[in-house]
Amino acid sequence: MITAVAVTTAVGLAVSGAAKPGGGIDFFQSGHWVFNSVLGTVFHIDGASRNIDAQLGLAADPGSRVVQGETGGYVVGGNRIIEFGKSDLAVGKVTAPAARERPVALEVAGGPYLVYRQAGQIVRLGDEHTSIAAGGSLGEPVTTSAGSVWVHHQGTNSICELARDADRLDCPANAPSGHTGGLTTVADRPVFIDTSTDTVHPIEEDGLGEGTALGVDAPPNARFASTDVGGRIAVLDGAGKRMHLVDTTPAKASPVTVNLPDGDYADVASSGQTVVLLDRAKNHVLTYDRDGKPRQNTPLPPGEPRLSKGEDSRVYVDSADGGHVLVVDNDGAVHPVQVTGSEHPAPSAPPPAGPPPAAGPPPAAPPAQEQQQQAPPPAQTKPPPPPPQPKPSTPAPKPASPPGAPPGVKATAGNAAITVNWGAASPNGGAVSNYHIAWTSSAGSGEKTVGGGVRSTTLSGLTNGSTYVVTVTAENSAGRGPGAGSAGVTPKSPRTITVSRGEEESYGDGCSVPDCAKMHVVATGFDPNTEYDFNPFSTAENYSNPGSGQTTDSDGSVTFEAFHFGQVGESVWVIADGVESNHFTWPPG
Missing domain, CATH: 2.40.10.480 (Thrombin, subunit H)
Structure with a gap:
């Protein structure tokens, strides 16, 4: 030990x-x-x-x-x-x-974590290390800005979350039995990529969400960047020496395929707007933008380099001996750093006091006469004052880096509008000056900027029925940080039912014209092409009616006439799917 x-x-x-x-x-x-x-x-x-x-x-x-x-x-x-x-x-x-293997290290809020994939162990490092057993081998883990760690259990195909500060896994979803795939995050939310069906699925509270086609053939051993690249998923096919960039937003742009130079590609990461690839054959780091255009090709010294993503969203590539590091910024710029440090000596303790003089016979006293005739000592002069000591210098403040991702981004749909809420982003050395709220959908996209003290805004003028994904990005003096996104939300017109008097028509023995007529019903804002039960009610004594089933059109609306009524002065109304109409006082014919 x-x-x-x-x-x-x-x-x-x-x-x-x-x-x-x-x-x-x-x-x-x-x-x-x-x-x-x-x-x-x-x-x-x-x-x-x-x-x-x-x-x-x-x-x-x-x-x-x-x-x-x-x-x-x-x-x-x-x-x-x-x-x-x-x-x-x-x-x-x-x-x-926890195990004799090289773990995956994760720097995230509430961490850091070490994930021992083969041993199925997750260790949260801290004052007291916490070890969580996953019960089998794990795929590549991913994290969210809220501090959750997500893992794919390769034996059971369970998809599990270790929430911040939790001491056990919660597994809300399972991939289909026998299917292969892996995890990534899109707009700071976990998704599962099924390489058996080439589909991507959001992970929801009650299982996998509906799949969206990747549009590319992802092999079973494909690797995925742990975060999206400007809204695209980076899919690395190492054996095929190619990379796919897949857009899974509602805009759904065509996938981009990049044919890679000959090499051995095993690691892929995202720095926000850039893909970072590690070619182990040549010890080169390659970067591409979100559209697949090459940015830089930077060499490293021989050895087995390591690629990791920091909590500041930068990607860092260490040489085998730690003597060189490549820093990859959010925009893809690569900066080599020679790791040599400063040649400062270790601080030493104050020197000990000198030893006392060695013991020996005392010196002979001078004769009394000599003592009496001894000249007085010369007058002592004051030593010159010491030079003034320089004041200690104040260390220069650390340069700011772009802010962190805003936590807790939530979008709530309204009528042709979305209300967006978020938490304060970590300033990282520079006050947050602005938040940028961007939205994308098949109906279009846009961006809105608010001040650094704002935590909520409303996006208006949107298209009802279109699904929108909203991304919030913080900005300070060093630039924009990584974005955090919402789940897709769909603005809708409010559901309304309006009742009025319709066509006059007698019905049976108890309802005769001119007072008897049908109710005219107009319903809007409901789900399109869906059947609903409409049930009429009245203040009239003993009134009853079995109601009518009606199907909405492609806009979620339906207009019809039914439910004969002829009791002047009484009120009528209609209820469908919990929505109650206006109360209409029946007029004379």
């Missing part, structure tokens, strides 16, 4: 202008930590500036990777997990890994 870690160096450079009590360093939830196994040092890279702003020397397993949570970092190796504080760069406890 490992009980101690040798700390060789601890140097912390300011990464924000605000210090915690006691002189600790305040870290934003952004950037990337990497372990340089040659130097034996953990480094923090600021994602926005690409500067190294903190480092900590420690002895960790070669090839370890580092993940960060809100207050701590975790150096995850094959034999041990070493915890350190982000505010004080102090090494904490050391624990054994």
